[in-house]
Amino acid sequence: MPPSREQLEDALKSLRDPALRYADVRFTATHNQHVRVRNGEVDALMSNVDRAIGVRVLVGNGWGFAASSDADEASLLRTARRALEVAAASNIASTQTITLSDVEPHVASWRSRFEKDPWSIPLDRKIDHLLSATEPMRSDPRIHQASGDIASYRQEKIFASTVGSYIEQTTTEMGGGIEALAIAGDEFQRRTYPNPFGGDFQAAGWEFIEQLDLPRKGLQIRDEALALLAAPKSPAGRFDLIVGSSQLALQVHESCGHPTELDRAMGLEISLAGGSFLQPPMLGKFRYGSDLVNIVADATVPKSIGSFAFDDDGVPAQRFPLIENGIFVDYLTGRDTAPVIGRRSNGTVRAETAARIPIIRMTNINLEPGTTPLAEIIADTKRGIFVDTNKSWSIDDVRLNFQFGCEVAWEIENGRLGRLLRNPVYGGTTPEFWRSCDAVGDRESWQIWGLPNCGKGDPMQTMRVAHGAPAARFRSVEMA
C-alpha cells in the first residue's frame, strides 16, 4: 500500500530545523517483468516489485537525502530524521551557496495511456510470441543464438513538497526485440530488430509489441546476420556518411543529450560520467552544428518513455530547443542548477526510484526532421556509406571524441545503395561531425526510439529516455 497523502505531508511537517529551506518526499512502486527466450528455451522470466520512499531536504547550503525500502509511517518519519542528519553533515563541507529557481505549487494526477495492460497479457502468450519470432531463425547452423525479449514496466510515483505540491504519476511501458547471432570461424555478427539491447520501448501496452510484429522480422534479421558473415569489411578512410534513424538517435543521446546536461557542465558528474565541452559562456553563441541541425528537449511527446507530467522537482514537463539552427541555446536544468546560468528550471530532474537523488536526466531529446526524403539523400550521394543500428559506443569524458560501431552498412555508389558491409566504425569530434551535416531526412524517416538504460549518477541510476531522429547525411566522416 502506498503511504497516504496525510502520511507524506506529516513526514514533511516532522522536519524541524530552523535552517530548513526546502523538502520533498517521494514514494515509488516500480514493477518490472522481463521475459527472455533464447535458443528455444525460456532463458529468464523475472518479476520484480520495488517499493521505496525518499526524503530530500535543503538545510542552509547542505543537501540531505535519505531513503528506505520500508514505506510504512514509522519508516517515513525515521527517514525524514536521517535526511536532516545527512544535511547537517553536508554543511560541514559546504563551500557554495545553493539557490533554487521558483516553482509554483501543483496538485495533479497523471497516467500515461495504454490500450492493453502489459500485466493482463498471460506469460505464455509473451513466451509464444517470442518463440514464434526466434525459432525460425535457428534453421541455419551458423546461427548460434536466436533470442528475444519482452519487458513490461510500471512506476507509480507520489511527490509532495514544502512548496505545497502533491503530484501522483503512473507510467506504463512495454518494450521488445529480437536478435540473431551468427558465427563462422572467427567471424561473429549480431543483427537485431528493431534495436539492440532489448529492442525498442514505448509508454504503451501490449499493442506496441503487436505493432513491432516481431514474428515477421525473425527471418529477415537471420538472413542479414548470415549475409554479414560473408560481407566485405566496411572500408577505412573519409566518406560521406548517411546515418539511419536508430543509430542517429544514439548519436544524439551521446553527443548532444549528455553534453547539454547542466550538472555535467558544472562538473557535478565529472568523477563518474564526466563533464561537458559545452560551457555556459558558449550559450547562444557556439556553433554546434550546421544550420540544418535543430535539437529539442520535449518531455511532452505522447507514448514516449522520456515523457512525464512533472519532474522530480515538481516542475511541469516542457518542450524547448537545445540546438537551434545549429547554435547551442539551452541546457537541461533543475531547480538548483538553472540559477547558475540565470534561468528557471526547465523540468528535467528525475530519479530512477524514490530511493535515489533526483538529478538532471534527458527527456525526449529529438533531432527535428528536415525536408529531404531519405531516397533523395541517397540519390544525391556520389560515394558514401549508409550505417544503421548501434553495435558499440564510446565517447570521451567531455563528450567530444566519439567512436560508434554499427551492426550494418551499405556502400553508396553514384546515388545507389550497393553492397552490404560488415563492422562499420565511424568516429570524430562532436561539433565537427554535426557541422558537417548537410541533409536531414524528412518526417518519413523520423522515428522516436525508447532507451530504458541511460546510466548516470552514483549510485548508478538507470533512466528511461527517448530520442527522435530522422536519417541524415554527414560529409567526410572518418571511418575506421
Add this chain to the structure above:
Amino acid sequence: MREERESFAILDRALDAANADEADAMFMSSDANISRFANSHIHQNMSEVSAELTLRVVIGGAMGVASTTSFERDDIAEMVAVAREAARHSLPLRDFGGLYRGGENAPDLPTFQRAEITPAEKALALRTMFDSGRRSGVHFAGSYGTDQSSVACGNTHGVRRYCAMTVSEATVIAIRGEESGYATDIARPGIDIVALGAEAIEKATMLTGVHDKIPSGNYDAIIEPAAVAEVLDWMNMISFSGQAFEDGSSFFVGNIGTQVASKDFTVADDAIDPKFLPFPFDLEGLPKRRVTLIENGIARTPVVDKAYSDRLGIQPTANGWGLGSPEHGSALHLSVDAGNATREDLIRSTKRGVWVTRFNYVNGLLEPKTAMMTGTTRDGTFLIRDGEVVARLPNLRWTQSMVEAFSHIEELTRERRRIGTWSNPFGGTIAPAMKIAGWNFG
C-alpha cells in the same frame, strides 16, 4: 543491515511458501551512505536503508523468478504466486541437474571489521582533503561511500548461508585547470580518503603546463590498475561468462588449454583472498574457491552458474550471482597476479610510450571474438621518452584487441591495487600495473 536470524526467517517464509519441486532464495539488506563532491563541495549526500528478497522456483525443470522489497506474509505470498506462475508457463531448462545440494562448508574467511563512519565524520574527512587541495591549487570531485550489508541465501535442499560485510569505497579526482589526477580504493575495513586525495594531487600537478601530442599509432603503454580493471570488467561479460562461452562469442571457445596470452598473465576469480574483498559463497550457496580463468597465459575455464555448469559439463565455479540471470556466471572477484617490477621500473624500461592512469567509456562490443575494445584515456595521460616521464598528453582514443594486448605483456608491478565497480556490490578487481607493447592509440 539485517542479522542472520531475521534474514533466515524471511528466507524460510519464502521457501516454505514456494510449494515447488525445488526453490532457492536470497535476501540482501544494506545500510549505505554515499557522499558525492565536486568543486570541493558536497553536492549530494545520501543514506539508504534497503532490503530485497528474491525467490526462484523450479517446477518440472522450468524456472520462475520474482523479487520484492516488502516482506509481510501477504507480500511474500504474492511474490511466490508470481514466481510459480512464471515457472508454470516457462519451459524446462536443458540439462539442468537441479539446485545445489549442499554438503560443503563455505570457506572460513576473516571476520569483517565494520566500516562504521557517520555522515559527519565522513564530511570532516572530506573537508580535510578539500583544505589540502586548496593548498595545492586543486579542487576535488568524486564520491566516498560506506556500506554495511548482509547477504543470506538458501534452498529447499537445506542449504543456508549468511554473510555480513562492510565495504568502503572512494574515487577522487583532483583538478587544476585542464589537468587532473585520479585515485581510488575499495576495502572491507575502511579507506584513507585524505591519502587518496594526496595521490590524486600528485598526478594532477605532475609536469604542470608541460604538454605534448603524439600521432596515432602503436606505443608501449603502461596501464595502471584502474585501467586494467575497466577492460577486465568488459572481458567478464564478453569472454569469461557462461553465456559468452555457450553462445560462441568468447575467445575461450576452442581455446581451453591453449596459450591465449603472455606467460606472465594469470587472472583468477578469487573471493577468498583476505587482502582483496573476501566473500564466502555465491548466491546459489556454492562455496567460493579460487578459480583460475587464464593461468600463465593458458585459457582454463569460463565461470558458470549451476545451470550452465550442468549444461556445459564444466566443474562448478560458484559464480551464480543472480538467480536465473541470463549471464549464467560472472566473475566478481577478478584477481590478476602480480609481477616483480615497480612502476618506476616500467617507466625506466620504456623508450617511447604512454602512461595511462585510467580509461573512460570503454566498450567491448566491437569484435567480441578478439575482445576488441575502444575507449579513451583520462585523468592523467603522460608521454614517456627514454625512460622518463616528459610531458602530459591530452586524452587519447584507443582501439585494441585485449587478446592481443595480454599477449604482449612485458612487465607487471609487484604492487596491486583494489578497484571497485558500480555494478559489483560483492567484489571488484585487484590488479598490478602492466607494461604492454604496441598498444594502438588512434
